[in-house]
Amino acid sequence: MKNMDWSSLGFGYLKTDYNVRCYFRDGKWGELEISSSETINMHMAATCLHYGQEAFEGLKAFKGKDGKIRIFRLEENAKRLQSSCDGILMEKFPVEKFNEAVIKTIKLNERFVPPYESGASLYIRPLLVGTGPQIGVSPANEYLFIVFVMPVGPYFKEGFKTTPVCILREYDRAAPLGTGTYKVGGNYAASLVPGQKAHDMGYSAVLYLDAKEKKYIDECGPANFFGIKNNTYVTPESTSILPSITNKSLIQIAESMGMKVERRQVPVEELSTFEEAGMCGTAAVISPIERIDDLNEEKTYTFSKDGTPGKISEKLYRKLRAIQYGDEPDPFGWITVVE
Ligand code: PLP
Ligand code: COI
Secondary structure: OOOOOHHHOOOOOOOOOOEEEEEEEOOEEOOOEEEOOOOOOOOOOEHHHHOOOEEEOOEEEEEOOOOOEEEEOHHHHHHHHHHHHHHOOOOOOOHHHHHHHHHHHHHHOHHHOOOHHHOOEEEEEEEEEEOOEOOOOOOOOOEEEEEEEEEEOOOOOOOOOOEEEEEOOOOOOOOOOOOOOOOEHHHHHHOHHHHHHHHHOOOOEEEEEOOOOOOEEEEEOOEEEEEEEOOEEEEEOOOOOOOOHHHHHHHHHHHHOOOEEEEEOOEHHHHHHOOEEEEEEOOOEEEEEEEEEEOOOOEEEEOOOOOOOOHHHHHHHHHHHHHHHOOOOOOOOOEEEEO
16 A cells, blocks of 8 residues: 555544445345445334344454464454354354455455564454344344454553553443343443543553442453462453453463463452553553553552553564564464465
8 A cells, every 4th residue: 555654543443445244134144345435324213223132353464574464363353253143142153154254355355464674563353243123123134244454553542561550430331141242332332431531530541440349450442351370360250241352362371371261250459469551452462551541539550650661561563563474483373374
């Protein structure tokens, strides 16, 4: 792509050439279809519009020094979409077809994959929505799966620098036995008001606590949480957080670097014991946390004083990026090379 300033890209929608679609009608998924339209035509009573019957995914592809395009954890994202489908009674999209659709969309938009040197990547957004009409609250009998892509830079404009995060105890993102473990739109709708408030006050994200007791850390708006102490990677276990594929990967990387890993309930007060803290996710990669302000309690937990990420966060970040861009081997089998 000529005239593209790859290295100043942020995280936002950009039109690319094609998207790939697939329809579920008459009890079966059809063939993959290529479209150059940015819009969807659908019934006004579609279940995704009224009852939130929709789920999405987020994954990335990276161009290596060798010019090859690598997709990070394709299969895991395909499986998580299936889990989201089970969670809100949507027709599951087959894993094989998901993989094929993602690869096809990348190839069709190859000119938008940022060059290696830019440090940017191609964000892939698969989406599955109930399109069949219902006016009673029940699942649709027709669905649309669609994949589109766009080149992106860092989710938080600061990139790999620390930012402040806040706890807003008057809001919950997801209920303990609700839909927090699925990547469905309703969870994000619930996070818009607190997210806006946090941004207005200069925070990059909200750190949610468990909704029932407000005792334990859940996750951040768009990312999981981790803390580091005594060479241990600590990350919350909860029934209301998204099982982050980045977090899962960092756990394996941490173990391979000889760190201990603890996945368990993390009481809020434990924040005072962490040497480093961060948010992790596909969009966020690792976003190190400067400090966490528990606003209602008027408490502050500080992890960095000068914007510098902690040493272990940086080591994890470098290793993850090296695998994603193909600078280092992929001992875990996470990469799909686009042939
Ligand atoms: N938590 C939430 C609420 C998210 O939206 C995301 C983003 O996908 C994550 C965590 C991180 O998950 P992953 O690492 O699979 O992208
Ligand atoms: C992602 O990291 O892929 C996300 O979906 C986070 C956010 C953009 C919703």
